[in-house]
Amino acid sequence: MKKPGSVGIVETKYFTFAQPPNELELECGRKLGPITLAYETYGTLSPARDNAILVLHALSGDAHAAGYHKPGEKNPGWWDIMIGPGKGMDTGKYFVICSNFISGCQGSTGPSSIDPATGRPFGITFPMVTVRDIVNAERVLIDHLGIERLLCVIGGSLGGMQVLEWVARYPQRVRLAIPIATTSKLSAQAIALDEVGRQAIMADPNWRGGDFYGKAGPRRGLGIARMIGHITYLSERSMHQKFGRRLQDKTAYGYDFATDFQVESYLQYKGDHFVDRFDANSYLYITKAMDYFDLAQAYGSLEQAFAGVKTKFLVISFSSDWLFPSYQSKEIVSALRKVNGQVIYTEIQTDYGHDAFLLESEQLARLISNFLGHGANSL
Amino acid sequence: MGGPLQELRLAPDGPVVRLAPEHKLIMDLIEDGSRVMDLGCGEGDLLLALKVLKKVRAEGIELSGACIQACVAKGLFNVHHGDLDEGLADYPDKSVDYVILSNTLQVLHRPMLLLREMARVGKKCIVSFPNFAYWRVRWWLSAKGRMPKTDRLPYEWYETFNIHLTTIADFRDFCRVAEMRVLQEIPLRTSGSGQCASVKLLPNLRADAAIFVVEEARAKDPAGRPLG
Numbered sequence: 001m002k003k004p005g006s007v008g009i010v011e012t013k014y015f016t017f018a019q020p021p022n023e024l025e026l027e028c029g030r031k032l033g034p035i036t037l038a039y040e041t042y043g044t045l046s047p048a049r050d051n052a053i054l055v056l057h058a059l060s061g062d063a064h065a066a067g068y069h070k071p072g073e074k075n076p077g078w079w080d081i082m083i084g085p086g087k088g089m090d091t092g093k094y095f096v097i098c099s100n101f102i103s104g105c106q107g108s109t110g111p112s113s114i115d116p117a118t119g120r121p122f123g124i125t126f127p128m129v130t131v132r133d134i135v136n137a138e139r140v141l142i143d144h145l146g147i148e149r150l151l152c153v154i155g156g157s158l159g160g161m162q163v164l165e166w167v168a169r170y171p172q173r174v175r176l177a178i179p180i181a182t183t184s185k186l187s188a189q190a191i192a193l194d195e196v197g198r199q200a201i202m203a204d205p206n207w208r209g210g211d212f213y214g215k216a217g218p219r220r221g222l223g224i225a226r227m228i229g230h231i232t233y234l235s236e237r238s239m240h241q242k243f244g245r246r247l248q249d250k251t252a253y254g255y256d257f258a259t260d261f262q263v264e265s266y267l268q269y270k271g272d273h274f275v276d277r278f279d280a281n282s283y284l285y286i287t288k289a290m291d292y293f294d295l296a297q298a299y300g301s302l303e304q305a306f307a308g309v310k311t312k313f314l315v316i317s318f319s320s321d322w323l324f325p326s327y328q329s330k331e332i333v334s335a336l337r338k339v340n341g342q343v344i345y346t347e348i349q350t351d352y353g354h355d356a357f358l359l360e361s362e363q364l365a366r367l368i369s370n371f372l373g374h375g376a377n378s379l
Numbered sequence: 380m381g382g383p384l385q386e387l388r389l390a391p392d393g394p395v396v397r398l399a400p401e402h403k404l405i406m407d408l409i410e411d412g413s414r415v416m417d418l419g420c421g422e423g424d425l426l427l428a429l430k431v432l433k434k435v436r437a438e439g440i441e442l443s444g445a446c447i448q449a450c451v452a453k454g455l456f457n458v459h460h461g462d463l464d465e466g467l468a469d470y471p472d473k474s475v476d477y478v479i480l481s482n483t484l485q486v487l488h489r490p491m492l493l494l495r496e497m498a499r500v501g502k503k504c505i506v507s508f509p510n511f512a513y514w515r516v517r518w519w520l521s522a523k524g525r526m527p528k529t530d531r532l533p534y535e536w537y538e539t540f541n542i543h544l545t546t547i548a549d550f551r552d553f554c555r556v557a558e559m560r561v562l563q564e565i566p567l568r569t570s571g572s573g574q575c576a577s578v579k580l581l582p583n584l585r586a587d588a589a590i591f592v593v594e595e596a597r598a599k600d601p602a603g604r605p606l607g
């Protein structure tokens with residue numbers, strides 16, 4: 001097996017559709033159009049168009065899943081470790097697609113985009129979108145790429161919710177599904193944490209009711225929301241191992257409200273870093289979409305959502321993930337078993353918490369590449 | 380355990396599996412095209428052999444994540460990480476043709492629970508286990524006064540996972556208590572090279588292992604349909 005490599009320099013592409021009067025109808029009852037989706041592709045689509053994998057990103061992800069935009073760039077795409085020649089998703093064999101979903105802020109239409117009706121950014125006049133709306137828009141992109149049947153849809157967290165919705169909504173179009181560290185509906189605890197993040201943004205005076213473009217913007221509020229997010233991605237144990245009670249650049253307590261502990265410094269750094277690349281209004285919309293997602297409610301029950309589905313599933317959860325705990329993956333597996341579905345379920349033992357999605361890459365890569373390889377060869 | 384694993388190539392250019400001595404006999408009990416579940420499926424060797432050679436619809440439950448990785452690597456699409464001691468709640472009654480519990484009975488915490496669940500879910504159950512009344516085992520205890528160590532029971536007493544060992548005679552009684560009907564009893568002696576031969580005479584003494592085929596014992600009407 002050749003040494004895994006990089007996809008190299010990649011280019012973000014843009015696809016615009018839903019021009020009026022053919023706007024996309026949304027679940028909330030409103031319409032959205034025109035819509036632009038930013039997307040990237042890696043590898044080559046086979047002549048039979050049967051080797052396409054759609055990667056679905058989570059809250060803060062984007063279309064740039066692998067490779068570099070410019071030579072000499074320091075950080076590659078967010079899942080570069082999994083996508084590339086010889087990697088878990090081998091671009092020597094598969095055509096990998098990743099797009100930024102609607103309501104995002106990294107090239108696709110969202111609250112920071114210009115509303116053609118007003119010539120100004122939407123802000124919170126942007127309609128509320130759901131995971132189903134997100135998937136419906138993605139489907140239009142897949143149609144545009146000429147792909148009748150995706151070999152695989154894969155994603156973690158909110159990406160995993162999209163995987164479930166893709167299969168429930170378009171079962172004929174997905175051969176393999178890999179939902180990772182996800183759920184068919186958020187727990188009350190997870191909704192509560194999303195709400196605290198939203199309140200932090202909306203309480204920031206610089207949020208200005210969502211109309212902050214061209215002005216200072218709610219950096220503190222978004223930073224705090226991100227800090228909360230980061231805590232949920234770790235486990236108590238991994239935080240202890242990473243930081244303990246160690247002090248940051250100090251040998252004694254400062255007895256003031258400046259930074260004392262390493263964990264404080266880490267959270268501040270993560271928060272500050274985030275606000276440079278992420279839109280505060282997108283954070284509101286995306287967390288709402290996650291809160292609203294409830295597959296059983298939408299289809300009557302989980303069994304009904306997956307009844308008759310021929311898609312093969314690889315469901316993965318992480319033992320220390322307390323944001324999307326294993327019992328939620330087991331519910332999905334249970335429903336699939338009840339309707340005679342074909343499903344592999346594994347819980348990866350890890351201390352990393354929800355973050356394991358990006359950190360336990362060796363175990364994930366083995367599972368994914370084996371599942372894809374056998375899945376592609378099966379009927 | 381119980382002799383070396385035997386390698387079997389499933390197709391001319393196909394995969395090779397490593398089967399325990401009694402696995403070939405278990406495979407012979409299963410009709411082509413059956414729906415089969417293997418509880419404690421390990422690295423999926425038996426399931427893959429059944430899938431390729433007997434075209435079964437194969438599923439497995441296994442406690443070890445590393446084994447699940449191996450099953451996925453073999454191209455099995457229905458395996459799941461689970462604890463057998465929790466039962467088989469997701470499976471409707473009689474939804475599987477054969478539920479296999481091969482050399483796993485003795486590591487369960489709750490054998491009664493699982494066996495009853497198996498008999499509920501499976502039309503038939505195939506259980507294989509080491510026979511603790513095998514003459515060599517008796518000899519270790521009675522003649523040597525030591526905790527037995529044989530090919531089928533190779534672990535040190537302080538490191539063994541075997542917590543619910545049984546004898547052929549005791550398992551027969553257990554089936555009655557668990558309300559299961561014994562359809563077939565196949566006592567076995569395993570040779571050093573890993574071949575199994577069936578034992579006719581004094582099985583509880585001379586067989587080192589056994590395969591039992593059982594089903595739920597429900598009263599049947601004159602046409603053979605279960606009552607209640």
